[in-house]
Amino acid sequence: MQDKEIIEKILEGQQDLYSYIVDKYKNKVFSIIYSFCGQTGDSEDIAQNVFIKIFKALPKFKFESEFSTWMYRIVINESITISKKNKQYIIPLNVNSENADESKNNLINLLKSKDNIEKQLIQQETQQIVQTAIKQLNDKYKTVLTLRDIEDFSYEEIAQIMNVSTGNIKILIFRARNRLKEILIKGDNL
Amino acid sequence: MDCNKIQELISLYLDNELSSQEVMELEKHFDVCNKCKQDYIALKNIKAVLSFNRKEVGLDFTSSLMCKIKKEKFSNNIISFGSMKKKIIIAAGFLFVFASSVIFIDTNKISINKQTFQTYEHAIEYYESYDEDIDDYAEYEEYMLSMLY
Numbered sequence: 001m002q003d004k005e006i007i008e009k010i011l012e013g014q015q016d017l018y019s020y021i022v023d024k025y026k027n028k029v030f031s032i033i034y035s036f037c038g039q040t041g042d043s044e045d046i047a048q049n050v051f052i053k054i055f056k057a058l059p060k061f062k063f064e065s066e067f068s069t070w071m072y073r074i075v076i077n078e079s080i081t082i083s084k085k086n087k088q089y090i091i092p093l094n095v096n097s098e099n100a101d102e103s104k105n106n107l108i109n110l111l112k113s114k115d116n117i118e119k120q121l122i123q124q125e126t127q128q129i130v131q132t133a134i135k136q137l138n139d140k141y142k143t144v145l146t147l148r149d150i151e152d153f154s155y156e157e158i159a160q161i162m163n164v165s166t167g168n169i170k171i172l173i174f175r176a177r178n179r180l181k182e183i184l185i186k187g188d189n190l
Numbered sequence: 191m192d193c194n195k196i197q198e199l200i201s202l203y204l205d206n207e208l209s210s211q212e213v214m215e216l217e218k219h220f221d222v223c224n225k226c227k228q229d230y231i232a233l234k235n236i237k238a239v240l241s242f243n244r245k246e247v248g249l250d251f252t253s254s255l256m257c258k259i260k261k262e263k264f265s266n267n268i269i270s271f272g273s274m275k276k277k278i279i280i281a282a283g284f285l286f287v288f289a290s291s292v293i294f295i296d297t298n299k300i301s302i303n304k305q306t307f308q309t310y311e312h313a314i315e316y317y318e319s320y321d322e323d324i325d326d327y328a329e330y331e332e333y334m335l336s337m338l339y
Binding site: 047055114 | 197198200201202204205207228229231232233235236237238239240241242243244245246247248251252253254255256258259262
């Protein structure tokens with residue numbers, strides 16, 4: 001069943017069908033929220049609250065765009081709002097200071113590595129450094145990088161979600177990646 | 191192709207968004223420019239690390255969410271199309287009752303009028319003050335008579 005058919009049935013009163021929507025999108029929604037909010041609070045609780053907000057907003061869905069496009073806009077707006085609210089609680093780096101320099105060196109070496117990177121070889125600290133670096137990006141850069149490099153959305157899908165042209169998305173992604181590279185190489189506030 | 195142009199293309203290259211011609215030019219540039227090649231490697235690795243940031247929710251995520259939804263009785267807040275249908279039927283019922291009562295009252299008024307007017311002159315006097323739009327007096331007179339008898 002297509003998303004729009006499911007939404008129609010939910011609006012007709014078959015609210016249990018919302019579980020199909022949740023099952024389909026839960027990991028992507030959770031990853032987006034995690035990317036913006038990190039470990040501040042319980043990301044799973046935040047994700048559930050966002051799904052409840054989406055459920056309550058269903059009567060406002062006008063069936064003009066894809067449901068997922070409409071839904072991801074809500075997810076991103078909520079993620080930005082929550083990340084701003086929780087900003088004061090963000091701990092810059094969850095790595096103890098003795099290992100911090102070593103982790104940064106590992107990251108620099110990792111960025112220079114010519115071999116294909118495998119997930120198992122990346123230390124948790126390195127991932128946390130990247131997570132902290134993402135948080136330093138502005139909202140637009142954070143959004144495009146999350147959607148493209150973490151969630152693997154196409155340029156067209158990102159353009160629809162962000163309501164800008166595909167050309168602008170290409171430029172935004174290029175700038176966001178370079179900004180992230182600068183932050184990681186300089187290592188400030190990491 | 192100069193390095194500035196190559197920098198712009200690197201991002202598209204990572205996403206397989208370049209034409210075969212552009213790919214050839216880019217790879218040719220990497221052979222002669224170590225800086226651009228290093229930038230490409232760094233961006234490729236950042237992209238790889240980011241892709242590992244995908245997360246998965248716990249197994250009971252959906253069931254506990256659906257429980258929350260049921261518990262908080264959002265069904266009252268959601269304007270479902272099903273309940274809209276019911277509302278339309280109820281509204282139509284009310285409209286029917288209202289329209290019927292208006293017709294009943296109007297009919298009643300005529301019967302009251304029949305009993306109230308004792309003479310033809312009284313009726314004419316009343317309807318002249320009541321409805322000034324009637325031009326055809328003969329038709330009007332006939333109407334009055336039908337009301338009285």
